[in-house]
Amino acid sequence: MIKDITLGQFFPGSSFIHKLDPRAKIVITLCFIVALFLCKNFFSLGLLFVSALVAIALSKISFKVILKGLKMIVILVVFTGILQIVYNDEGTVLWKPFEQFGFQITTGGVFSAVFIIVRIIALILFSSLLTYTTSPTALADAIERLLSPLKIFKVNVNSLSMMMTIALRFIPTLIEEIDIIMSAQKARGADLETGTLTQRAKALVPVFIPLIVSSFRRAYELAFAMECRCYTGDNKRTRMKEMKLGIRDYIAFGVLLLLVAVVVYTSFFNTFSFFIFQQVI
Amino acid sequence: MENKHLLDFQNVFYTYDEEDKDSFAVKDISFTVDKGEYVVILGHNGSGKSTIAKLSNSIFVPSEGKVFVDGMDTADEKNEFKIREKVGVVFQNPDNQIVASIVEEDVAFGPENLGIPPKTIRERVDNALKAVGMYDYRLHETHRLSGGQKQRVAIAGMIAMLPECIVFDEPTAMLDPRGRREVINTARKLNSEGMSIVLITHFMEEAVFADKVIVVDGGRILAEGTPREIFSKTEMLISCGLDVPDTVKLSLLLKEKGVPIEGLPLTEEELTEEYLRILNL
Numbered sequence: 086m087i088k089d090i091t092l093g094q095f096f097p098g099s100s101f102i103h104k105l106d107p108r109a110k111i112v113i114t115l116c117f118i119v120a121l122f123l124c125k126n127f128f129s130l131g132l133l134f135v136s137a138l139v140a141i142a143l144s145k146i147s148f149k150v151i152l153k154g155l156k157m158i159v160i161l162v163v164f165t166g167i168l169q170i171v172y173n174d175e176g177t178v179l180w181k182p183f184e185q186f187g188f189q190i191t192t193g194g195v196f197s198a199v200f201i202i203v204r205i206i207a208l209i210l211f212s213s214l215l216t217y218t219t220s221p222t223a224l225a226d227a228i229e230r231l232l233s234p235l236k237i238f239k240v241n242v243n244s245l246s247m248m249m250t251i252a253l254r255f256i257p258t259l260i261e262e263i264d265i266i267m268s269a270q271k272a273r274g275a276d277l278e279t280g281t282l283t284q285r286a287k288a289l290v291p292v293f294i295p296l297i298v299s300s301f302r303r304a305y306e307l308a309f310a311m312e313c314r315c316y317t318g319d320n321k322r323t324r325m326k327e328m329k330l331g332i333r334d335y336i337a338f339g340v341l342l343l344l345v346a347v348v349v350y351t352s353f354f355n356t357f358s359f360f361i362f363q364q365v366i
Numbered sequence: 367m368e369n370k371h372l373l374d375f376q377n378v379f380y381t382y383d384e385e386d387k388d389s390f391a392v393k394d395i396s397f398t399v400d401k402g403e404y405v406v407i408l409g410h411n412g413s414g415k416s417t418i419a420k421l422s423n424s425i426f427v428p429s430e431g432k433v434f435v436d437g438m439d440t441a442d443e444k445n446e447f448k449i450r451e452k453v454g455v456v457f458q459n460p461d462n463q464i465v466a467s468i469v470e471e472d473v474a475f476g477p478e479n480l481g482i483p484p485k486t487i488r489e490r491v492d493n494a495l496k497a498v499g500m501y502d503y504r505l506h507e508t509h510r511l512s513g514g515q516k517q518r519v520a521i522a523g524m525i526a527m528l529p530e531c532i533v534f535d536e537p538t539a540m541l542d543p544r545g546r547r548e549v550i551n552t553a554r555k556l557n558s559e560g561m562s563i564v565l566i567t568h569f570m571e572e573a574v575f576a577d578k579v580i581v582v583d584g585g586r587i588l589a590e591g592t593p594r595e596i597f598s599k600t601e602m603l604i605s606c607g608l609d610v611p612d613t614v615k616l617s618l619l620l621k622e623k624g625v626p627i628e629g630l631p632l633t634e635e636e637l638t639e640e641y642l643r644i645l646n647l
């Protein structure tokens with residue numbers, strides 16, 4: 086079950102989204118997230134949500150994968166929705182199930198619940214698209230390039246990016262190893278699933294000790310393998326895949342700019358009085 | 367002009383413990399590997415095989431004695447890169463020598479460290495992947511490959527450095543029979559194309575194709591010779607915890623029972639031929 090995590094996974098492809106410069110993708114994703122938090126009405130939220138869907142369609146990633154990624158946040162979404170309904174008392178009252186506690190469901194509560202749920206889903210959809218369509222190495226390289234101004238503060242950006250590449254590379258390997266160790270301990274009679282929280286936490290110690298020991302051995306061996314391939318830590322490395330902003334990236338930036346403009350205008354300067362333009366949050 | 371060996375160990379000692387100079391992991395090792403040669407090193411666990419592998423490309427530097435790669439002293443730091451380009455090492459655990467999450471990005475790691483232009487890296491990576499039969503998998507995720515495939519990716523990572531010799535340190539120890547065949551066949555194919563191969567193993571069947579077999583025990587070289595010479599010394603092999611291939615065992619047993627087998631058939635084909643010859647008499 087631990088292997089079913091699709092978040093952070095990469096699906097190779099050659100779609101428009103795959104071919105975008107990874108730096109552009111990171112910047113666009115960050116701007117999109119900011120836009121999501123700036124937007125205050127259903128019109129701009131809907132616009133952002135639809136753009137996320139269009140981006141997914143362009144990426145040609147199967148919808149099943151996307152839904153699987155969303156499954157992990159169902160609880161979070163439901164919980165946030167309920168909180169909004171419970172605590173928001175604005176608007177007209179729709180229903181008073183427990184009047185003696187002063188509990189009521191209002192239009193304001195329902196609207197803000199829907200708003201926040203859509204916002205979270207759009208956030209997850211768009212940001213998981215970044216990792217779905219960008220290889221971990223490309224992601225690390227792009228972050229390295231984006232952070233390269235930090236070099237003037239003597240931050241070793243190259244090593245940071247190498248650490249990230251290796252960390253991302255070993256996540257699946259370590260997850261697999263946790264599975265194996267857990268099975269091995271269960272076979273020896275370890276009880277990992279019942280008992281109080283502290284008991285269960287204690288039962289995990291025999292899982293993590295072997296994991297840590299083996300991680301150190303992996304690191305020791307990987308260091309030799311990297312040395313064999315002429316890595317020294319301060320190589321002047323070149324890259325097989327050069328990062329170059331192209332026409333696609335400018336188009337994507339253009340669309341993003343338009344979206345942000347609409348979101349900011351309708352959220353802060355709007356003079357319309359239609360429902361979907363009214364500020365929800 | 368002096369005859370330069372590709373790999374030349376001259377009375378090499380190595381200790382992991384600088385304090386206790388007597389605890390050598392490798393003692394007085396001398397051997398050579400020439401261009402295009404296929405050398406197999408046999409020895410059971412702890413006999414110093416991995417230490418020899420790491421001494422061969424300047425990962426370790428001899429405590430005493432000298433190792434030369436194409437005439438370059440491995441103790442001389444300024445030769446480090448050239449030596450590691452010439453002699454690559456493939457280690458036992460396929461998981462712990464893959465750096466990147468995507469096959470082609472991992473193969474590109476070595477050439478990227480050398481600071482080669484992107485176009486050349488692309489060519490080298492494609493050629494290396496084709497050489498090990500993994501070109502179709504170039505966009506796959508490394509952690510989803512089988513053990514044999516991972517090991518072939520690791521080999522491709524070395525080939526992309528354009529080495530003249532690849533040292534395999536028990537490359538098949540963690541693989542299933544199919545993975546073992548894949549890796550050994552790849553090594554033999556590379557050898558037939560002119561690459562020098564040093565194969566460290568404790569599978570006797572993998573030694574029969576060698577030009578030269580070296581047996582190590584307790585850090586020392588016990589015997590050196592053609593596979594036929596080595597496998598005829600059955601008692602010596604058994605005394606240092608090794609075995610002989612099943613075909614050799616069978617022919618020795620038949621000889622003992624009075625079957626007039628001539629010489630020492632090493633492979634199944636040779637044994638079948640010899641048996642047919644006897645039957646025709």
Ligand SMILES: Nc1ncnc2c1ncn2[C@@H]1O[C@H](COP(=O)(O)OP(=O)(O)O)[C@@H](O)[C@H]1O
Binds near residue numbers: 382410413414415417
């Ligand atoms: N990192 C190390 N630190 C100390 N001793 C080591 C280390 N690696 C290997 N040795 C010792 O060196 C000897 C040879 O080991 P090794 O070269 O790994 O043998 P092999 O590969 O044939 O199993 C063994 O006695 C082993 O205990």
Ligand SMILES: [Mg+2]
Binds near residue numbers: 415417535536
């Ligand atoms: Mg070893």
